[in-house]
Each structure stands twice: as C-alpha cells, then as structure tokens.
Amino acid sequence: MRDEITYVPSRFNAITHTDDNGVVLMNSYNGAICYFSDKEKDEVLSTLKKTGTNELASEIKQELYTNGYLVSEQVDEKRRAQYLHQSMHRTDLIHLVILPTEACNFRCSYCYETFPRGKMNKETIHGLKRFVKEKAATLSNLNISWFGGEPLLALDVIEELSTSFLSVAKENSIQYSSDLVTNGYFLTKEVCQKLLSWEIRQLMVTIDGIGEIHDHRRYLAGGGRTFDKIIENLMKVKEVQGEFDLTIRVNFDESNLQETSKLIEFLRDRFADDKRFGIFFRPVGRWGGANDDELPVCSQITSNKKIWEFTNEAITNGLRIGSMIADSLMPTGSVCYAAKPTSLVVGSDGQLFKCTVSMNEEINKVGKIHEDGGVTLDYDKIALWTTSGEETDTVCQSCFYRPACQGNHCPLYRMRTGERPCPYEKRNIKRVLNLIWKNSLNE
Amino acid sequence: MRVLRPATTPVTN
Numbered sequence: 001m002r003d004e005i006t007y008v009p010s011r012f013n014a015i016t017h018t019d020d021n022g023v024v025l026m027n028s029y030n031g032a033i034c035y036f037s038d039k040e041k042d043e044v045l046s047t048l049k050k051t052g053t054n055e056l057a058s059e060i061k062q063e064l065y066t067n068g069y070l071v072s073e074q075v076d077e078k079r080r081a082q083y084l085h086q087s088m089h090r091t092d093l094i095h096l097v098i099l100p101t102e103a104c105n106f107r108c109s110y111c112y113e114t115f116p117r118g119k120m121n122k123e124t125i126h127g128l129k130r131f132v133k134e135k136a137a138t139l140s141n142l143n144i145s146w147f148g149g150e151p152l153l154a155l156d157v158i159e160e161l162s163t164s165f166l167s168v169a170k171e172n173s174i175q176y177s178s179d180l181v182t183n184g185y186f187l188t189k190e191v192c193q194k195l196l197s198w199e200i201r202q203l204m205v206t207i208d209g210i211g212e213i214h215d216h217r218r219y220l221a222g223g224g225r226t227f228d229k230i231i232e233n234l235m236k237v238k239e240v241q242g243e244f245d246l247t248i249r250v251n252f253d254e255s256n257l258q259e260t261s262k263l264i265e266f267l268r269d270r271f272a273d274d275k276r277f278g279i280f281f282r283p284v285g286r287w288g289g290a291n292d293d294e295l296p297v298c299s300q301i302t303s304n305k306k307i308w309e310f311t312n313e314a315i316t317n318g319l320r321i322g323s324m325i326a327d328s329l330m331p332t333g334s335v336c337y338a339a340k341p342t343s344l345v346v347g348s349d350g351q352l353f354k355c356t357v358s359m360n361e362e363i364n365k366v367g368k369i370h371e372d373g374g375v376t377l378d379y380d381k382i383a384l385w386t387t388s389g390e391e392t393d394t395v396c397q398s399c400f401y402r403p404a405c406q407g408n409h410c411p412l413y414r415m416r417t418g419e420r421p422c423p424y425e426k427r428n429i430k431r432v433l434n435l436i437w438k439n440s441l442n443e
Numbered sequence: 444m445r446v447l448r449p450a451t452t453p454v455t456n
Contacts, residue, residue: 031450031451034446130451
C-alpha cells in the first residue's frame with residue numbers, strides 16, 4: 001500500500017486553530033496563508049497526516065496541493081530551500097539602505113547610534129547616482145530604504161537621489177520601491193506629500209506611550225518634548241491623498257509596559273479609521289547604546305509574550321497590523337538585509353556597511369563608494385555576514401521556517417552571542433497566524 | 444477556504 005502514496009504534507013507548513021474553530025495554514029516556502037472553516041477543518045487535518053494521501057479527489061485536497069501544503073513525496077524540499085537560498089545571489093536586485101544624514105534631532109534613551117557624521121557629502125551623492133546608473137541595464141528591482149540619523153533632516157538629499165533613481169528606473173523599466181524610518185517630528189503633511197511623489201510609500205514612526213511616557217524616552221537633543229508634535233503631524237498625514245503604509249512602532253520595556261494599553265486606545269481613537277495606518281510592537285534591546293546598562297529591558301520570556309498580547313489587543317480595538325508581519329513569513333522575508341549579498345548600507349561619507357546597528361565595529365565596515373560610482377568592497381567581511389546561517393546550522397536546515405529566515409534573521413546576534421537568531425514570529429507562529437486571520441477580519 | 448496570502452512562485456522575490 002505504501003507505494004500508492006503520492007502526496008505528503010510539506011515540511012515548511014505551520015498550522016493553528018482560530019478563535020472560530022477554523023484553522024489557518026501557512027507555508028514558508030511559497031508564502032501561502034489560507035484559512036479553512038470549521039466545516040472544512042476535519043478534512044484538512046486528516047489530509048495533512050504524515051502518512052499522506054494518494055489522490056486529490058476533493059476540492060479541499062486540490063486547494064492544499066495548489067497552495068503548497070501538500071507536495072509530491074518525490075520532491076526534495078531541503079534542496080528546494082537550498083536553491084532558494086542560492087537565489088539570494090541573483091544580481092538583478094539591489095537594496096540600498098541610505099543614510100542621507102547620520103545626525104539626529106532626537107536623543108532617545110535606548111538609541112544605539114552615536115551620530116558621528118552629519119549630512120551626506122556631494123562626492124557620495126554623485127557616487128550613488130552613478131553607481132545606480134551603471135547598474136541599471138541589468139536591474140529588474142531597485143529598493144531604497146532611507147534611514148539615519150533622522151533622514152528628514154536631509155530632505156534635499158532624499159529629493160536629489162530619489163529624482164535620479166526614479167528617472168533611471170523609468171528609463172530601464174526597473175521596479176522601484178522605497179521606504180523610510182523617521183522619528184516623525186518633521187513628517188508634516190507637505191513633507192509626506194513630497195515623499196509619496198518620490199515613491200516612498202512605506203513609512204515607520206515610533207510612539208512609545210502617551211505624552212510624558214513617550215517624552216521621557218524619546219526627547220529632543222538638548223531636551224524637549226516630542227509627542228504632541230508627532231501626533232499633530234500624523235493627524236495631518238491622514239489628510240494626504242494617495243497610497244502609503246505608515247507603521248506606528250511601539251518600543252516597550254519594563255518602564256512603559258503598564259501604559260501600553262492606554263496607548264493602544266489612544267491610537268485606536270485616532271487611526272483605526274484609516275487603513276493606511278498599522279501598528280507594530282517590539283521590545284527595547286541592548287544593542288550597544290551609551291545607556292545599555294541602565295535600560296529596564298524585558299526578559300526574553302516577557303518580550304515574546306507581550307509582543308503578541310499587545311498585537312492582539314490592538315487588533316481587538318480595531319487597529320491593523322499592516323502587512324509587515326505577514327511579509328516576514330514570506331520566502332526570504334525574514335532574512336536581514338545585512339545577510340543579503342545584494343544589499344548595502346551607505347553611510348553619509350560613502351562608507352559602506354552591512355548592518356545598521358553595529359556601525360562602529362570594524363567587521364561591519366565593508367567598503368566605500370567613490371565619486372565616480374565605483375565601489376571598493378571587502379568580500380572577506382561581507383562573507384561573514386552572508387554565510388553565517390543555514391549553510392552551517394543543521395537545526396536551521398531542518399526548521400519549518402527555513403525558507404523565510406534561512407538562519408539569517410540577525411547575523412549580528414549570532415556573531416555576538418553564538419546563539420541562533422530565531423525571529424519572534426517563528427517562535428510564536430501559532431499565535432501569529434491566528435492574529436493574521438483576526439486582522440483580516442478588520443480589513 | 445479563504446486565501447489570506449496567495450502562494451508566490453519561490454525565487455521570484
């Protein structure tokens with residue numbers, strides 16, 4: 001009888017039960033996330049037994065096969081994942097994380113940056129334009145992330161570079177996308193409209209609590225409140241016409257943990273009515289900042305628990321989680337840009353890095369971009385960032401989440417601690433899938 | 444059944 005069995009459950013599946021007695025399935029190799037109702041559930045569960053099934057006679061079995069939850073037993077899924085990993089080396093994609101300035105008008109208590117350099121110099125701006133122009137003929141995708149420092153302190157640099165990149169992308173039929181992380185202080189309605197005109201449509205702003213809770217953690221350089229100004233800006237951003245995703249990130253530790261529920265209600269009253277706004281929770285970490293020893297960080301157990309408790313509370317209140325969490329479950333979606341061979345961080349003086357956190361470490365200084373668009377790279381250093389994951393970690397090789405993170409969610413964490421950098425989503429995948437389903441009811 | 448995320452062709456990014 002064993003010879004008849006043809007279809008078996010994929011090794012990259014995850015499944016969870018929903019609050020309405022249905023199930024949600026995901027497959028990290030193809031990114032499919034599907035909900036099956038209470039009525040359909042029994043057949044789904046019986047079909048996905050390890051013994052497999054030898055026919056696809058029903059509609060549900062067909063759907064399970066079409067969406068990759070069932071695979072032919074002849075498929076070598078580990079080899080599939082290996083090939084996906086090798087595809088990270090394709091040269092028609094470039095992702096540049098650009099720091100138009102490394103200065104910041106904030107001095108957040110938990111920040112790991114040291115702000116040694118200011119605005120991007122002319123040589124680097126010219127070099128970036130030429131670098132992209134020279135690569136253009138062979139590119140299918142160009143992705144630009146604006147980071148800092150506070151990037152909106154250098155809006156003119158963003159404008160000059162974006163205008164050049166967009167022109168090159170149009171001439172060469174390159175798919176272009178761009179995102180920006182800002183503290184929100186300068187994100188006025190007018191600035192937001194400019195960003196959208198430069199195709200910067202994915203934005204992130206951090207709010208850590210209401211009023212002084214936020215102001216005690218995220219204050220101006222030299223002191224000064226920031227909360228009221230940010231909220232005033234975001235309320236005006238709601239008036240902007242056009243498509244964008246604005247993620248409000250909430251960083252929590254033991255000092256604001258108890259106040260986060262009030263913040264969720266505050267944000268609900270202002271942003272739950274606009275589908276372009278999402279919310280995202282993360283624990284404060286000790287990433288090498290000046291105040292690391294004093295930070296009241298949560299334990300890993302508390303962090304893992306609270307991220308999803310807060311997310312659930314936000315969804316229950318009608319807020320959305322945006323696409324960011326589901327995006328990270330996609331194949332390669334949880335691989336850090338630092339681990340991608342096609343990604344570079346460009347400092348304001350033309351220095352090139354892999355990681356945006358460890359900017360002062362020698363291992364992270366991987367090269368230089370020159371005024372003529374030429375690039376000098378230290379491939380020995382780059383190899384340390386891009387080959388520390390599934391190539392050598394046998395546990396990662398056997399994990400259901402392997403196609404999504406490839407053992408490379410945070411190469412810095414692995415280098416610093418020697419431990420496996422499993423993403424929060426993977427550690428709580430059942431909870432996350434239930435939340436993605438619940439979030440879909442709000443959309 | 445309801446699709447919350449469609450299957451993508453792997454390696455297309």
